[in-house]
Every structure is written in C-alpha cells, then in structure tokens.
Amino acid sequence: MAERAFAGFRTEYGGDPAGYWVAPGRANLIGEHTDYNDGFVLPFALPQHTVVAAAAARRPNWSAWSEMNGERISFDDAGMAPGAVPDWGAYVAGVVWALREAGHRVPHAELAIASDVPLGAGLSSSAAIESAVLTALADLGDLDLPVDDRPRLAQRAENEYVGAPTGVMDQSASIRCREGHALFLDCRSLEVEHIPFDLAGDGLAMVVVDTRAEHRHVDGEYADRRRACEEAARRLGVPALRDIDADDLPAALDRLPDEVLRRRVRHVVTENQRVRQTVELLRSGRIRDIGPLLTASHASMRDDFEITVDEVDTAVTAALSAGAYGARMTGGGFGGCVLALVDAAFADAVAAAVTGAFADRGFTRPRSFTVLPGPGAHRLS
Known part of the structure; x- marks a missing residue:
C-alpha cells in the first residue's frame, strides 16, 4: 500500500x-x-x-x-x-x-x-x-x-x-x-x-464475509433509527438509551406508545448488555464462549432494529450451520459484512458454505477473508 x-x-x-x-x-x-x-x-x-x-x-x-x-x-x-x-x-x-x-x-x-x-x-x-x-x-x-x-x-x-x-x-x-x-x-x-x-493463540479465526449486497436506503434508514432512539429517550426522560438498565427494560417498554419504539429500545438496551458480557468473557480468556452473544446480537438487529437484509441473514445462517461459534452482521446495516467466529482450521470450509448458500439463493458471489486484530x-x- x-x-x-x-x-x-x-x-x-x-x-x-x-x-x-x-x-x-x-x-x-x-x-x-x-x-x-x-x-x-x-x-x-x-x-x-x-x-x-x-x-x-x-x-x-x-x-x-x-x-x-x-x-x-x-x-x-x-x-x-x-x-x-x-x-x-x-x-x-x-x-x-x-x-x-x-x-x-x-x-x-x-x-x-x-x-x-x-x-x-x-x-x-x-x-x-x-x-x-x-x-x-x-x-x-x-x-x-x-x-x-x-x-x-x-x-x-x-x-x-x-x-x-x-x-x-x-x-x-x-x-x-x-x-x-x-x-x-x-x-x-x-x-x-x-x-x-488473541484469536490465533486460541486456534481461532474471524471470517469476514463481504456480502456485496447493495446498501438499500442506508442513509435515510440510519437517520430514522437514530431519530427513533432519541424520541424514545425523550419520552422515557433519560439523556440517552444507555441510561436504561437491562433490569428496568420491561417497565421502560410499558411506557412507550408504539411497538416500533419498543423494539428499537429493546435492541439498544440488550445490545449494551451483550457488549459488557462479551468483555467479561474475553477478560477471562473465554473467546469461544462469546459466540452465542454474537448470534443473539444479529437476531436483535434483524428482529428489533430491522437493519439486516436477506444476504446477511443467509451468511449468518450458513456460517452457523457450517460450525461457526457465532456470527453476526457488523456495521450500520442494510448490507455490508458478516463476522463469523470459527476454528482456524475450518475457516475455509465456513467461507465455502456461505458461498454455496449464496449460489443457491442466486445472490452475487460474496468475498470472504480472515482477519486478526491490528x-x-x-x-x-
């Protein structure tokens, strides 16, 4: 370069x-x-x-x-x-x-x-x-x-x-x-x-799948999600959704007027909790154990924040079926990349499984590569 x-x-x-x-x-x-x-x-x-x-x-x-x-x-x-x-x-x-x-x-x-x-x-x-x-x-x-x-x-x-x-x-x-x-x-x-x-030290790899999915309405949708979060915080009387604790989430959701705002808040509050849980596992050297949290994060983005598309959902499902410990979309959504935590020896097999799933669905062939933190x-x- x-x-x-x-x-x-x-x-x-x-x-x-x-x-x-x-x-x-x-x-x-x-x-x-x-x-x-x-x-x-x-x-x-x-x-x-x-x-x-x-x-x-x-x-x-x-x-x-x-x-x-x-x-x-x-x-x-x-x-x-x-x-x-x-x-x-x-x-x-x-x-x-x-x-x-x-x-x-x-x-x-x-x-x-x-x-x-x-x-x-x-x-x-x-x-x-x-x-x-x-x-x-x-x-x-x-x-x-x-x-x-x-x-x-x-x-x-x-x-x-x-x-x-x-x-x-x-x-x-x-x-x-x-x-x-x-x-x-x-x-x-x-x-x-x-x-x-330390992925390599544990015999692990992170597969990045660039789904090559065209970003769909990303600017407007991103702004809509941000406005919804700010509106929910205003209605709940807090500076930001970060100030809603997971234990207080049910009561907070009861105070919101519509289902869309409730879903947006549920994602942010539970996602903050998942970040903290992931940090605790990594501090203990339990990298494999973060897999279910990654997958739960993706489900929350798909169902509550509604920012995934068919290509990224397909990549996550295929990676998990091929043996990934966890997988999730990364980034703002509506396209982009998926991360899959895998045993390093099976990284190529997981990438191939995603490529095969894309071919079955008629999607553009994805690009996959493995990364280590730099x-x-x-x-x-």
Missing part, C-alpha cells in the same frame, strides 16, 4: 513525500447502533488500511489524489466551507475544516491516498481516510493534538462536513485500537479499555 501511495505521490507532485501515515478499517465485534445512544461498543482494527503519503504543500492550499479513481482535488482557505468539496474529497476537506474549527493551524499539504479497505462494506473505509489524513496533518504541522482527542474531530468531519450522522465508534477504532486487542469504548465518556483478543493509526516512516 505504501508503495502505491508513493508512486501516486511522485506522479502527481513530482517529488517524494515527507512520510507515510496509515489508519485501518474496523470491524465491530459487538455493539451495533449503541454508539450514538451513548452506549458501549467493542470494535477491533482490521489489517486492511488506508495509507496517506504526504508532504508540506508548495502552494497555499491542500490537494489530495486518490488511487481509487485517479482523481485529484484541491481547495484553499477560502473554498472549504461545508458543501464546497464534494464526493470523496469531502472526507479530506472535512478533516482540515474540523481541525481549523478547533483552533489548530493546519499546514497546507499535498496528499496521495491508497486503500484496500473495501468500500461500502460496513468496514469504515471513510473513517480510515479521515483518521489517516488527520494523523498525517497532525504530524506535518506538529499540532498539539492528543490521540484521545482525535476521534471526536474526525467524527465532526463526518457529521458536520460530510453530513453522515455516525457515532464516534468508527474513528475511535481507527485511531485508538491496539494489535491483538478489541477496544471497549464508552461512547459517552470516551474512556477505553484494551481487551485481549493496530490503530500511526506513522509508517
């Missing part, structure tokens, strides 16, 4: 970069749609990542080239208001904008971007771009920007500049994860705990 970013940089800018910065995609082990409800999540960083080759600019502007489409965008201080830079360039401009809004003197820079994080698969390719660009600019400008403060800035770029109403989990994972660990994140306080997640954003050289 660094070689590809280097080649792009030299072609576009006629010189060598000052360095390379990398940020990973992420998979969320468990804890879906809990982040914007001030709840708990447990992501880990993927080996797939985005690389930014960067150097100080020779002109008073910012420019970025993307290997993905061969395009180069440029913007300056006067032309970077929200909405001014469209498409993929908005993720770059949004980071510059968010840093400037926070009072930082952002260095003008030349950037070349290469990535192998699958696009549109629910693995946070956008957060990987934001995190890699932010890390590069912070180093180039020697900005006083503690690592713990960076996810909120990257999230602001996505929320207020790009216009995607995401929580802070994706950027936190891309920036703060550690190799061989999952990141237990409190999305209210932003406190983190690095939870050992590190967060950092400078390569």
